[in-house]
Amino acid sequence: xxxxxxxxxxxxxxxxxxxxxAPLASELAAEEKPAVTGRxxxxxxxxxxxxxxxxxxxxxxxxxxxxxxxxxxxxxGHVEPDRVDEDLPRLVEALKARGLSFTVMTxxxxxxxxxxxxxxxxxTAAALGVKRFRMGYYLYDLSKPVRPQLDEFRPRLRDxxxxxxxxxxxxxYQNHSGKNYFGAPVWDLAEVLSEFDPAHVGVAFDIGxxxxxxxxxxxxxxxxxxxxxxxxxxxxxxWQNNTLGWGPVGEGAxxxxxxxxxxxxxxxxxxxxxxxxxxxxxxxxxxxxxxxIEKDFATLRSLLS
Numbered sequence: 157x158x159x160x161x162x163x164x165x166x167x168x169x170x171x172x173x174x175x176x177x178a179p180l181a182s183e184l185a186a187e188e189k190p191a192v193t194g195r196x197x198x199x200x201x202x203x204x205x206x207x208x209x210x211x212x213x214x215x216x217x218x219x220x221x222x223x224x225x226x227x228x229x230x231x232x233g234h235v236e237p238d239r240v241d242e243d244l245p246r247l248v249e250a251l252k253a254r255g256l257s258f259t260v261m262t263x264x265x266x267x268x269x270x271x272x273x274x275x276x277x278x279x280t281a282a283a284l285g286v287k288r289f290r291m292g293y294y295l296y297d298l299s300k301p302v303r304p305q306l307d308e309f310r311p312r313l314r315d316x317x318x319x320x321x322x323x324x325x326x327x328x329y330q331n332h333s334g335k336n337y338f339g340a341p342v343w344d345l346a347e348v349l350s351e352f353d354p355a356h357v358g359v360a361f362d363i364g365x366x367x368x369x370x371x372x373x374x375x376x377x378x379x380x381x382x383x384x385x386x387x388x389x390x391x392x393x394x395w396q397n398n399t400l401g402w403g404p405v406g407e408g409a410x411x412x413x414x415x416x417x418x419x420x421x422x423x424x425x426x427x428x429x430x431x432x433x434x435x436x437x438x439x440x441x442x443x444x445x446x447x448x449i450e451k452d453f454a455t456l457r458s459l460l461s
Contacts, residue, residue, distance in 0.1 A: 196460070197426040199224040199259035200449055204432055206234050207439035210243075210250040217256060220450055224259035225251065226290070226428045229277060231264060237273045240280045248284045258286045259426050260328070260360070260387060266292040267312040268319050275319065282325040288386065288426075290360055291316070291329050294338035306348055309338060313348065317357045328386045330360040331377070333368040340369050342377040349384045358386025363414050364430070368393050368400065374414065385423060390456055391430040402433040405452040406459065415459040429456055 202225050205213050213234070217225055227247065229235040235243045248258055261281050268274045272292075281289065294309045296302055313327075320327050329349075331339045339345040349357060359381040366374045394401055394408035406412070431449045435441055 195424050197223045197257070197259055198429070198453070198456075199226050199257075199426060200429040200431065200453070201226040201262070202234060203228055203262075204434065204436040204445045205442060206436065207442055210234070210247045211253075213247075214250040214254040214256055216446055218254035220446070220453060222256065222453070224257035224426075226260035226262055226430075227258060228262040229281070229289075230262060230292075233262070237264075237277055240273070240277050244280050245284060248286070258284070259288075260428055261286050261289040263289050264292040265289065265327075266294055266316070268315045274316070275323075278320060278323050278325050282323045286325060288326045288328050288358070289320075291327050293330075293332060296336045296338060298336055305338075306344060310348060310351075313352075313357070317352060321356055326356065326358060326386065328358040328360045330362050330389060331365055331369075331381070332362065333365040340365070342366065342370065342380055346380040346384075349381070352384070354384045354386075357384065359384045360387040360389050360428070361385055362389035362391065362430075363410055364389065364391035364393050364402070367410050371409075372411075374411065375417065378414070378417065382421075385425065387426045387428060388418065388423070389428050389430055391432070404433075404448065404455070405429070406455040412459060419460060427456070427460070429453055 199222055200217065200220075202213055202217070205216065206228070208216065213225070213227075227234045229237065229240060229244060231237065235247055251258055258281075263272075263277060265272050265274050265277065278289065294312070296305055316327055329339055329345060331342050331345060333340050338348075345359065349359065361378060361381055363374065363378075366377045370377050390405060392403055392405050392408035392410055394403055402408070429449065429452055431445060431452055434445050434448055436445075
């Protein structure tokens with residue numbers, strides 16, 4: 157999802173101008189950092205790197221020391237659903253060549269649907285060894301009572317979980333902020349998932365979006381979905397003049413107590429770093445985005461060390 161413009165984005169772009177002009181890409185290619193090993197599999201969302209080829213993406217991410225990527229297989233993604241048979245194997249092969257995994261596949265899939273090409277996309281991914289996919293979102297109709305709509309989401313999720321189990325891939329749902337997003341207040345997501353085995357469907361807990369919606373209630377949100385916790389998403393919100401924006405990790409509104417809580421928990425799953433605050437879709441931004449990912453990844457590792 158795109159995020160509102162913010163002064164931190166403009167400030168970071170100015171600060172990154174010199175880096176964008178420097179030969180960052182060649183430096184990264186010349187000396188790859190060893191992949192991080194330990195209790196977490198670290199990946200980063202490659203939405204802002206989609207102007208790169210699959211091989212270039214794998215090269216740059218490996219150079220930064222990640223274990224894998226979170227990549228989009230959806231309309232306007234790194235892989236278009238119509239070309240999943242042809243292009244997803246190419247992407248996975250490029251990752252494997254650099255010792256990377258396709259940690260999370262981001263999709264628009266939220267039900268079993270021919271229109272969403274659900275079975276084709278999931279079957280192809282599962283056959284290639286992809287273990288989990290981020291679902292698309294369910295949206296509330298605010299002109300109707302809210303709670304009864306949970307009973308409309310449940311059967312769609314049941315069918316999707318059943319198909320995913322059959323194919324050998326796990327759906328995960330992200331708590332995303334917004335006025336009509338199912339999962340934004342988190343209690344609704346926890347309630348619906350309570351009927352499912354955590355081995356079959358999980359939560360991608362996004363501390364950034366949990367902070368936007370819950371501020372000081374994020375520990376309650378985390379506790380509510382912890383039984384189904386599969387993956388943690390890290391991004392950093394902040395406000396200026398009552399306008400929401402996003403910026404570098406560690407410099408915004410996320411309570412650093414979250415990282416302490418995560419360290420003290422028994423969570424051993426993937427951690428996905430989302431760096432989208434510089435924009436995406438513009439190839440000229442890629443060097444600055446890579447510099448921002450490198451900086452934020454160093455901060456994230458420090459917070460979790």
